Amino acid sequence: MQNQKPPSSARKTPAARRSAAAEPGEAALSPNRQQNILLAAEQLFAARGFHGVSIRDIADEAGVPLALVGYYYGPKLALYHAIFRERAGYIGERLESLAAAQRSAAPGQLLEEIVKAFVLPVLKVAALPAGHNFLRILSRGMNDHLEEDEPVIRELFDPLAHAFIDALAAALPQATRSQAAWCYQFALGALLHHVNDQRIERLSLGQNQPGDSETAGPLLVAFITHGLRGACAAPTH
Template identity: 80%
Template sequence: MARTKSPDSISPEASPAAPRKRATGKALAGANDQLAPNRQANILQAAERLFAARGFHGVSIRDIADEAGVPLALVGYYYGPKLSLYHAIFRAHAGYIDVRLQSLAEAQRAAAPEHLLDEIVKAFVLPVLEVASQPAGQHFLRLLSRGMSDHLEEDEPIIRELFDPLAHSFIDAIASALPQATRGQVAWCYQFALGALLHHVNDRRIERLSFGQNQPGDAATAGPLLVRFIAHGMRGACSGPVH
């Protein structure tokens, strides 16, 4: 009985007399199916780290394969072209969007009218701070911040697919809590709040600016302050006409 070889040791030749063939991703993956889930996850995690650090155009498929410790062909086999892999990272975090929407729905269901805006802002902020508290989550939030600020053509489809519906849900909710505001004012407030939130979770300068009193990622202290800052800012911005 022939022994099954590991993916890394597959010979490009079936026999001394056979013509040379390049090993395909399918052959590499199928040679040891028990390793496939780990390798597939390793590729996604490696891509996330690299894209977060260098941006979409600063990373090659070979960079990702090297970072993940897998043969080059496996990256394409599991995820297709680089853009598909890039978008797969965002889809892998879709649960984070569901948590925010569930928190928003609970705030709208249970909050008293006078506290509705504060509870909406908590649903907007606190799940993101939870993601930021995890090392893997920090890479994703840095990547997300790049996607929102760099305005690359490659980011636009996934932002429209995953994050525009989320934004509309929060804008609708904020508008219900601030009935005196126009849709335009509320949309601006959402964008201002998003900027404050993403800057907070990605910033590392706060320790220096506070002379050591504040630490990056201190959700226990910064979280309630950020919620209050955003909620009061929205109330103030929408309290009357803007000239």
Template identity: 55%
Template sequence: MHGRRLTQVDRSREPGASGFVRVFKFFVRSFNIPVETRLRPARTPRSPADRESDARPDRRQAILLAAEKLFAQNGYHAVSIRQIAIEAEVPLALVAYYYGQKHELFEAIFEHWRPTIDERLTRLQAAVDDGGPDLLNHIVEAFVQPVLRIRASAEGEFYALLVARELGYASPEADRVLRRHFDPLAHAFIDALRLALPHASVGACAWAYQFALGALLHHLSDQRVQRLSLGANTPNDVSSHPMLVRFIEGGIRAALPPPPAPPAASAPVSSRRRSTHRRQP
């Protein structure tokens, strides 16, 4: 009987539905749980593959940006995969997982910036289609302006410096990039120069392209102009861009002038003599 009464007493103390709600509200208020999370349904567990796919773009991009920065600052051969991983704050093995060997990562940077080359080709084709007396100026604008705009941007600064630094060296890695990405661009501009200057040979136009490229690449990487100008100029000053365009255009015109016009044809000597002995009416 005594144990039976205990059982009855214990059951009488169990809270009903309303009592449970009061206890639950007290618990919520005591621990200051936000309203929207109080009765939130349990989330479905995500697989490791799903979590990796969410993080992959950021980590992949971080590796690419780190390599671009270090290659631009120190040169391709002075940078190790370990340094790139440290800069990107990723595990060392992840660099090879995403990009393979170092030269493949180097080429991936230029593949990433391929739209810049496409923009230059599009502007060049538009200039050729328009034609007109300002064709050479429009060709130079298409050659220079997209690159200068990238150099002036925060996201493209290191890429522009990388182009200026690495593509001037005859390393196997740079040569592969030049042949794949930049040689077709160069041929397109040389062909356009021949249209603007039909009197010039393909060899002369190729020299003109190389001289123009040298001026552009030096402008991208130059840090000396501030010292030479005694502080009047600053590196990568956008106000200097029109001057660079005029310099390249003027240099090409001066280097590839049209041939002199042939002298005007004069009347034969015998006919002039006959005209002087005509009888006057």
């Protein structure tokens, strides 16, 4: 299977593929195969990193011919970025929650509602197996600053970060925007560590379980909220 020639449709230009009718039998199979490729790539990139995975690895994991990976997604980097865009829906949810908090938060509750908008949609993603894989990829990309990650992080996540930093600066009147940016980074570190950590069961002597957002979620929101408020309660020199 790995040495067979690509399907004839794979040799068409992207525009021709979009306009051409599906080949017999293709319509029923291609959506699942395409999704299988994306999920397989997400799992492998999460486990091994971008440079530790080949297109052949992804094809084998997805159970598809090698040619189909390129047919649906193009080169490996394009497939890698497609994972980020596939999961980008929760960015919109966070921004909508942020806007709702800014419109209607009760007096004295604005900061906490901003933090909820920042944290809770991510915990929903983390609760899904594939979502957890994506958050491992995202965490690695933000920590390692790999050349492959930088364009898509700038495109998708920098605007999100600026929106939250602006909101934090407005909710913390004594803080400068510079301080709000630092606080955003500290909060992001706590959030990404929580969703990726597996040590909590050992550290808690078996009392806590990784990924227990029902218990840890409110505690994380309170931790970040009080940390922000405490750090910015007075001017920092």
